[in-house]
Amino acid sequence: MLKAYFMAGAIALALALPAGAQTQSNAELDEIRKQIQELKENYESRIQALEKRLKQESAAKTQGEATETQQSATQVQQSAQAAAAPPPAQQAAPNAFNPALSLILNGSYNNFSVNPANASVTGFLPSPLYGDVLGPRGFSLDESEFTAAASADPYFRGQFTAAFSEGTISVEEAFFQTLGLGHGLSLKGGRFFSSIGYENSIHAHAWDFKDPALVQTVFLGPNFAETGLQLNWIAPTPLFIELGTEIGAGATEPGLGLDTGSNRNGIPSWTAYAHIGDDIGTGGSYRVGLSTLQTSTGNNAIPFGDLDQTTGTTNLFTGNVRLYGLDFVYKWAPDGNPVDRNFKFVAEWWYREYAGNMNFDSTSTLGVGPVTESFTAKQQGWYAQAVYQFVPEWRVGLRYDRLNEGSISTGPTGVAIGATVPNYTPWRAAAMVDWSLSEFSRFRLQLQQDRAQQGVIDNEVFIQYIMSLGSHGAHKF
Amino acid sequence: MTADKVLKVNRWLAAAAAAFALNHSAQAAVDVFACEPEWAALSKEVGGDKVSVYQATTAMQDPHRIEARPSLISHTRAADLLVCTGADLEVGWLPVLLQTSGNSKVQVGQPGYFMASDFVAKLEVPKAVDRSQGDVHPYGNPHIQLDPRNIALVARALSERLVQIDHSNTAYYQARLKDFEGRWQKALVEWETRAAPLKGMRLVPYHKDSAYLIHWLGMEEVIDVEPKPGIPPSAGYLSELLAKLQAQPADAITRGAYQDPKAVEWLSERTKIPAVTLPYTVGGTPQAKDLFSLFDDTINRLLKVRNPA
Numbered sequence: 001m002l003k004a005y006f007m008a009g010a011i012a013l014a015l016a017l018p019a020g021a022q023t024q025s026n027a028e029l030d031e032i033r034k035q036i037q038e039l040k041e042n043y044e045s046r047i048q049a050l051e052k053r054l055k056q057e058s059a060a061k062t063q064g065e066a067t068e069t070q071q072s073a074t075q076v077q078q079s080a081q082a083a084a085a086p087p088p089a090q091q092a093a094p095n096a097f098n099p100a101l102s103l104i105l106n107g108s109y110n111n112f113s114v115n116p117a118n119a120s121v122t123g124f125l126p127s128p129l130y131g132d133v134l135g136p137r138g139f140s141l142d143e144s145e146f147t148a149a150a151s152a153d154p155y156f157r158g159q160f161t162a163a164f165s166e167g168t169i170s171v172e173e174a175f176f177q178t179l180g181l182g183h184g185l186s187l188k189g190g191r192f193f194s195s196i197g198y199e200n201s202i203h204a205h206a207w208d209f210k211d212p213a214l215v216q217t218v219f220l221g222p223n224f225a226e227t228g229l230q231l232n233w234i235a236p237t238p239l240f241i242e243l244g245t246e247i248g249a250g251a252t253e254p255g256l257g258l259d260t261g262s263n264r265n266g267i268p269s270w271t272a273y274a275h276i277g278d279d280i281g282t283g284g285s286y287r288v289g290l291s292t293l294q295t296s297t298g299n300n301a302i303p304f305g306d307l308d309q310t311t312g313t314t315n316l317f318t319g320n321v322r323l324y325g326l327d328f329v330y331k332w333a334p335d336g337n338p339v340d341r342n343f344k345f346v347a348e349w350w351y352r353e354y355a356g357n358m359n360f361d362s363t364s365t366l367g368v369g370p371v372t373e374s375f376t377a378k379q380q381g382w383y384a385q386a387v388y389q390f391v392p393e394w395r396v397g398l399r400y401d402r403l404n405e406g407s408i409s410t411g412p413t414g415v416a417i418g419a420t421v422p423n424y425t426p427w428r429a430a431a432m433v434d435w436s437l438s439e440f441s442r443f444r445l446q447l448q449q450d451r452a453q454q455g456v457i458d459n460e461v462f463i464q465y466i467m468s469l470g471s472h473g474a475h476k477f
Numbered sequence: 478m479t480a481d482k483v484l485k486v487n488r489w490l491a492a493a494a495a496a497f498a499l500n501h502s503a504q505a506a507v508d509v510f511a512c513e514p515e516w517a518a519l520s521k522e523v524g525g526d527k528v529s530v531y532q533a534t535t536a537m538q539d540p541h542r543i544e545a546r547p548s549l550i551s552h553t554r555a556a557d558l559l560v561c562t563g564a565d566l567e568v569g570w571l572p573v574l575l576q577t578s579g580n581s582k583v584q585v586g587q588p589g590y591f592m593a594s595d596f597v598a599k600l601e602v603p604k605a606v607d608r609s610q611g612d613v614h615p616y617g618n619p620h621i622q623l624d625p626r627n628i629a630l631v632a633r634a635l636s637e638r639l640v641q642i643d644h645s646n647t648a649y650y651q652a653r654l655k656d657f658e659g660r661w662q663k664a665l666v667e668w669e670t671r672a673a674p675l676k677g678m679r680l681v682p683y684h685k686d687s688a689y690l691i692h693w694l695g696m697e698e699v700i701d702v703e704p705k706p707g708i709p710p711s712a713g714y715l716s717e718l719l720a721k722l723q724a725q726p727a728d729a730i731t732r733g734a735y736q737d738p739k740a741v742e743w744l745s746e747r748t749k750i751p752a753v754t755l756p757y758t759v760g761g762t763p764q765a766k767d768l769f770s771l772f773d774d775t776i777n778r779l780l781k782v783r784n785p786a
Contacts, residue, residue: 154586157576182581184554234554234579240547242577277547282535285546331544335537337735338544392709392737438708439542439569440608472565472612474572477546 099150099158102470104205106142110135111461122424122454123405124218124379130452133217134460141166142464143204147473155180161203172203172225184234191227195244196271196291198327198348200224206475208344208387209432210446210462214401215350215381219323224293226250226271240287242275250295269295277477284332287477293323301359314363315419317375319356325349329477342389349382360413373411375419380404393436401428403452426452440468507643510552510583512561512571513540514759515622516593516631518768520560522657523636527646531556536761539735540566541612541707545573553578556589558642560635563592564599564619588641594619596634597627600688611705622758623690625665625772632657664769669694672776674783681722681750683732683741686757690775699727702740710740722748729782733757751782 110116112134119131135142142165149159161173175190193201199216200223212222228248235241250269271294277287301316326349333342354377361369385399405421414420428451434444443465450458506529511517517532524530531552534543540562543549553559553574561567575584582589599617606615621627636654640647676695680687683702691698700721704714722744731753732741738754745752756765756774764774 151585154584177576179575179584180581181579184579186576186579232577232579234550234577236555238548238551238555240551242547242550275547279546279548282537285544285548287547331546333544335535335735336544337538337542339539339542339735340737438608438705439612469608472568474545474569476573477544 099148100471102147102468102473104143104145104147104203105467105469106144106205106465108135108140108142108210108462108464110137110140110463112137112458113460114456114458116458119450119453119456119458121214121218121403121426121452123422123426124403130217133211133222134450135211135462145172145203145205151179152176163204172223184236186232188230188232189228191225192230194224194226194246194271194293195230195232196220196224196246196273196293196323197325197350198287198289198329198346201476205466205468208346208385208397209399209430210444210464211448213348213383213385213399214403214426214428214452215348215383218381218403219350219352220293226269228267228269240275240277242273242277244273246271268298269293283334283336284330285477286328286330289325289327291323291325291327293325294320295322296320297356314361314365316359316362317354317356318359319354319375322353322355324351331477338389340389340392344387345385347382347384349380351378351380353378358410358414358419360417360419366417368413368417371411371413373414375408375410375414377406377408379406395434395436397430397432397434399428399430399432401430403427422454424454426454428452439472442466507639508555508557510556510559512559512567513622514761515628515768515771516560516562518759518771519628519632519635522768523632523650523653524639525649525653527643527649528558528639536733536756536758536765537735541569543567543570545570545577549574550577553583554580556580556583558589558591558638559583560591560593562594562619562621564594564616564621565614566594566619588638591635591638593627593631593635594621596630597621597624600692601685611703612707614706618685618688620686620757621689623687623775624693625661625668626693627689628768629658629661629665632661660769664772668772668776671780675776675779678729678779678783679727681727681730681744683730683736686733687731687755690755699725702730702732702744709737715740715743719744719747722750726750729753729779731755734761753778753782755779 116131116134116137119134121130144164145161146164147159147161149157151157155178156176157179158176159173160171163170163172171191173190173192175188175192177189178185178187181187193203195201197216197220199207199212200220203223204212211217216222226246226248227250228246230244230246232242232244235243247267247270271292273289273291275287275289277285279285297318297320299318301318328345328347330345331338331342332344334340354375356375357372358375359370359372361367361371364370381401381403383399383401385397387395387397389395403426405424405426408419408421410419428448430446430448432444432446434442436442444462446460446462446464448460448462450456450460452458506527507524509517509520509524509528509530510533511520511530512533514532514534514536517530520528520530533549533552534540549570550573556578559571561571580589581587584590594616599619599621602617603610603613603615606613621631632654636650639650643650672694678694678696679699680691680696681699681702682691685701685703685706687698690696700718702710702718704710710718726748727750729751730741730745730748732738733755734757738752741752744750754762755778756762756771759765759767759771761771762774762778764777765771
């Protein structure tokens with residue numbers, strides 16, 4: 001601190017020294033010292049002003065009209081106070097770096113009582129993905145995330161986020177967003193995490209548990225990214241009301257098995273969401289949301305294993321997939337200051353409906369197909385989780401996860417080869433504690449009992465680290 | 478129509494007219510979104526009844542760590558002018574508000590984006606920025622509000638900005654500023670006279686948020702309670718600090734209303750150095766009701782421990 005103080009200006013220091021040499025004895029000396037101090041301050045601010053102005057000369061040209069008029073206004077009014085303001089500095093960008101760069105390092109040590117490579121979610125498809133979400137046994141390098149973001153010009157900003165994991169690099173988000181539409185409107189274009197639900201738009205490093213909720217993984221897997229356009233509108237009311245819609249390719253949707261893309265013109269996927277939120281008292285605030293995702297396969301059938309994972313056939317689904325969701329988040333901190341203590345509660349419910357046709361045994365593996373029959377599946381899932389920071393640095397959390405197999409209706413061939421609900425309710429329970437020495441580092445221990453697969457009780461232990469390097473990210477509510 | 482009904486209709490008309498008038502005057506005012514209480518207070522001082530001020534945070538909240546909650550987004554959407562500190566103080570939440578709000582008037586670089594720290598000379602601008610030094614601010618220390626001379630600089634700039642946004646009230650804003658500056662100048666002289674005994678006082682602030690106060694009054698910052706900015710002191714660090722303060726005594730350990738009192742009290746008890754709660758901003762103590770009483774109370778509280786009566 002002292003060092004920085006002295007750095008403020010060598011001249012100021014030189015002036016300060018004789019003042020410091022004075023002994024504190026009588027009022028007269030004090031008075032003289034005060035005058036010198038004032039003189040020092042005066043010179044210091046003037047020198048700083050001059051230095052600033054010098055720097056500004058070159059920058060001045062690039063500054064907008066706004067600043068120009070302001071500066072001239074400053075000059076007109078400067079007569080009153082000779083001590084004078086330093087001319088307005090260049091306005092601070094979101095970060096000292098342009099664009100703002102940040103890197104997330106994420107890794108874990110995982111212990112499973114049952115081999116996660118075979119993990120699946122009974123009655124829900126496609127479930128082989130589930131083991132990938134949980135991660136491998138032992139030490140694991142998890143998704144590292146790189147983000148670059150900046151304003152493109154006064155009208156647009158852009159953001160790019162890539163995720164690096166063993167053997168793959170994926171573009172999680174790469175979008176532009178308008179800044180100048182006004183009227184509460186903003187438009188996003190490119191690829192972005194859809195704003196449906198709550199957990200869906202949150203990047204892995206900001207999750208409150210090591211893995212996403214089961215319903216999130218199985219239905220949206222685990223972040224449904226739309227490649228297309230998003231229009232978002234904030235209502236001009238004191239009560240927070242947000243409405244939005246997205247249209248796009250819906251192609252990066254592993255949870256729905258649409259990763260091959262729909263291979264057709266037009267818009268195979270659209271979403272809509274509505275959020276309402278407000279404060280409750282001085283320390284609490286909430287947001288509730290209603291979402292839907294509607295997508296169709298077109299003629300490009302998606303592979304669909306069989307539902308109880310016993311026969312290993314390939315079935316192809318064509319038709320519509322519709323999701324409806326409800327989400328709720330509540331946060332509280334004493335006086336609204338989360339630094340020492342804070343509490344967060346999140347709950348989400350999702351309903352998913354497949355409606356179309358299934359081409360059973362498309363490769364004739366079982367010798368009964370290929371046979372096309374109508375196929376409808378109505379399934380749902382929900383989770384509730386609470387996280388409490390009880391002292392600075394330490395948080396504890398609990399989560400309960402559950403899926404409801406719902407109903408499946410299809411023709412006789414489908415029933416014959418096992419496309420029926422297996423009469424099982426997958427569920428999980430997790431407890432975690434995490435420790436953050438600063439805002440930029442976190443270590444987490446999570447214990448989870450996983451009963452996603454019928455007949456399997458997997459006891460899981462995760463030890464995880466998350467490091468945030470680079471520019472200070474801002475987090476959503 | 479009976480007389481009764483006529484009366485009712487008249488009443489209804491009057492209510493509608495009143496509502497219209499209210500609505501109209503609400504539209505006429507400049508909607509200010511003030512990130513911190515000191516800027517809300519200053520906006521009221523220089524904007525008077527031509528501005529309608531929404532204060533986003535309170536003195537009980539750490540301005541570094543605010544949730545970008547729904548109510549803040551809807552108020553950002555409604556704002557004509559953001560009055561914030563800048564210098565990355567709000568970097569953890571303001572960008573989310575700006576991006577979500579869909580409000581073109583308050584985006585970076587627009588007249589509606591007013592960052593107070595752009596108008597003052599900042600202290601402690603680091604030569605190198607590295608997080609090994611904690612949550613450092615690359616643009617310098619952003620806690621500029623505790624030097625009243627900074628407040629004067631910001632007041633002038635803010636008044637000019639209001640003129641730019643709301644031309645039709647130019648004379649009003651200029652008169653408000655003149656009046657404020659007159660009162661502020663008078664107060665400044667009084668504060669400096671009263672605070673003369675504080676010169677050379679050795680402080681141990683919780684966070685690096687007293688730098689401008691210390692600089693203004695010629696005090697000394699011995700060490701911070703936080704080991705690095707934004708990192709709370711551990712038990713181990715506190716005992717280290719205890720040893721340091723026993724070897725190198727200070728006059729007061731200070732903290733803001735939103736900062737953890739436990740560490741400060743623990744230190745104070747063991748070192749016998751008095752702990753002082755400073756308001757840091759408007760509303761930080763019951764006495765700090767506006768910008769004037771903010772400085773009155775800050776000086777009073779420090780004088781109390783400087784000259785124990």
